[in-house]
Amino acid sequence: MKIIAPIVAGFFLATNLSARAADTPTDPQIAHIAYTAGLVDIGYAEIALQRSKNKAVREFAMEMVKDHKAVNDKALALVNKLGVTPEDNATSQTIASQAATKRAELKRLSGAAFDRAYAENEVAYHSLVNAAVDTQLIPYASNGELKELLKVGLKIFQGHQQHAEHMVERLSRKHAASME
Amino acid sequence: MRSIALHAVFSVLFLLAGARFASAGEPASVVIADLEFKPSVITVRIGDTVTWINKDIVEHTATSSDGAFDVATPKAKPARWRAQKAGDFAYYCRLHPNMTGVIRVTR
Ligand SMILES: [Cu+2]
Numbered sequence: 262m263k264i265i266a267p268i269v270a271g272f273f274l275a276t277n278l279s280a281r282a283a284d285t286p287t288d289p290q291i292a293h294i295a296y297t298a299g300l301v302d303i304g305y306a307e308i309a310l311q312r313s314k315n316k317a318v319r320e321f322a323m324e325m326v327k328d329h330k331a332v333n334d335k336a337l338a339l340v341n342k343l344g345v346t347p348e349d350n351a352t353s354q355t356i357a358s359q360a361a362t363k364r365a366e367l368k369r370l371s372g373a374a375f376d377r378a379y380a381e382n383e384v385a386y387h388s389l390v391n392a393a394v395d396t397q398l399i400p401y402a403s404n405g406e407l408k409e410l411l412k413v414g415l416k417i418f419q420g421h422q423q424h425a426e427h428m429v430e431r432l433s434r435k436h437a438a439s440m441e
Numbered sequence: 442m443r444s445i446a447l448h449a450v451f452s453v454l455f456l457l458a459g460a461r462f463a464s465a466g467e468p469a470s471v472v473i474a475d476l477e478f479k480p481s482v483i484t485v486r487i488g489d490t491v492t493w494i495n496k497d498i499v500e501h502t503a504t505s506s507d508g509a510f511d512v513a514t515p516k517a518k519p520a521r522w523r524a525q526k527a528g529d530f531a532y533y534c535r536l537h538p539n540m541t542g543v544i545r546v547t548r
Binding site: 324327328331332335412413416417419420421423424427 | 475476497498499500534535536537538539540
């Protein structure tokens with residue numbers, strides 16, 4: 262049941278995000294959505310760094326903090342340069358409120374159960390964000406530099422998703438071995 | 442006769458230029474930009490040093506699939522590995538496994 266929860270939560274968020282596709286986001290909204298999505302993953306990583314003792318999980322979480330901070334810093338520098346003020350919007354709010362629920366869920370877990378839930382959520386969350394960046398943010402970004410940053414960001418986040426998938430595989434092999 | 446000789450010389454030069462060979466000990470560079478190893482396939486000789494120059498905003502690694510090397514490639518600081526045996530070394534970034542490359546080490 263605990264394994265199913267992040268997938269269901271992920272799907273729910275995906276449904277909400279695609280419902281927003283009807284109204285096309287503006288650059289200030291796109292910047293806000295991308296920045297919020299990065300902050301959310303940093304938030305998950307901070308929980309992992311507080312709770313996990315697994316070396317691979319901790320290294321992954323540290324990478325998430327560093328990479329998402331690097332992309333967000335770059336995004337902030339760009340909006341400052343362009344004189345754009347990121348604008349809060351329904352998609353950002355959905356991402357933030359879904360994340361609050363997920364954080365509460367993760368904080369109730371510990372040990373191997375936490376590690377698996379965190380790793381699975383990282384796969385689900387990145388796949389969701391990547392789909393949104395690819396199909397909703399990049400196509401509607403009108404500023405060329407913002408579009409380029411989103412494209413590089415997408416490659417970084419796709420890398421994170423694959424890395425998270427490897428982590429899930431290793432954790433479930435370890436789990437299977439401990440059950441024998 | 443003379444033109445044939447010239448042609449031969451140019452052919453050899455062309456082959457040398459195209460083959461991306463460095464003579465032993467010479468540096469061979471791979472630039473990392475936008476999450477790509479460029480060039481993705483590089484040929485060096487045993488004894489050569491491969492240098493990765495990371496121009497991205499995030500850190501990467503150059504990690505061979507068979508465990509021959511695992512090099513951290515921080516931002517703005519060149520990272521190096523010296524080829525010691527012949528073979529094709531497929532490698533990837535451990536942090537972003539969507540990044541892949543090959544180092545072809547020849548005798
Ligand atoms: Cu990488």
